[in-house]
Amino acid sequence: MGVSEKLLFAFWGMTENKDNKRIQSQTPPDGISVISDLSYINDGKREHLLDVYYPQNTLEKLPVIIDIHGGGWMYGYKEINKYYCMHLAALGFTVFSINYTLAPKANYKQQVRECFDAFRWIAENGEKYPCDMNNVFLTGDSAGGHLAALCCEIFGRSDLPTVFNVQLPSFDIRAVGFTCGAFSMPVLLSKINVPLARTYARFILGPDMRDPQRKYYADAVHLLEGAKMPPVYLSSSKQDFIGFETKKFCKRMDELQIPYKLRFWDKGKDHVLEHVFNILQPSYSESIITNTEMTDFFKSNII
Secondary structure: OOHHHHHHHHHHHHHHHHHHHHHHHOOOOOOEEEEEEEEOOOOOOHHHEEEEEEEOOOOOOEEEEEEEOOOOOOOOOHHHHHHHHHHHHHOOOEEEEEOOOOOOOOOHHHHHHHHHHHHHHHHHHHHHOOEEEEEEEEEEEOHHHHHHHHHHHHHHOOOHHHHHOOOOOOOOEEEEEEEOOOOOHHHHHHHOOOHHHHHHHHHHHOOOOOOHHHHHOOOOOHHHOOOOOOOEEEEEEOOOOOHHHHHHHHHHHHHOOOOEEEEEEOOOOOOOOOOOHHHHOOOOHHHHHHHHHHHHHHHOOOO
16 A cells, blocks of 8 residues: 555544544434434445434424435445434434445445435335435535535436436435535546545546546536536535535536525634534534525425
């Protein structure tokens, strides 16, 4: 393993330690049923598990949120978003939180394919849980926001299911929420003439990272053209180190006349509104506003 590889794994190892301490210090919301570690691909791998969250004792079918966690494509599991998903469930949703294989074991295209494997499992098994499968919503943060954007574009462009080699599920995405999305970061990293960035890009894009087609289909900003997008909600902040990615995505949607709703925070008064703050710290007042606003946006698109 080279120096760049060691540095990347070391960084994400430190991030994991930080996340573990954060989660241990937090208190989950009350009244949420949790069903953990359901296999959406029956191969016994942790990467192919998902969790389900919904309000206890619910007697009705609830709109569904599918959450794709972040972690720079090469770190993280559904558990790092556990309390965030529980907060979303408390707002009146059944929430599915999914794992996927991490880079460098999987490039972005395989990760997208696994998201669609999870979607189809949810479509086939949703009736076992309090799910209104006519109203399915999607969320993703950071790298998960990138994957969620690609998924929406695959739903919305007839050429992309073949390009990504995916089979669409039986439901549509009614609306999507992007938190601090890293929409074109894989391609941006490939252009930086620094060994660490190039190694990172190779992990995400795959060994043929210099292939223009490979990079084109990794750029969720470019793929907006010609895509019929569901209603879009985005959130970020001035203190998000990749807040420019959200602004770039919004600029392209403006150019293509794709409507969206944006919550872009200034500096926090009591807290640093860091990258994906509303997921890391769902009890912050700004997080409550953001997450409630996003779910209200979803509810406004219920049929």
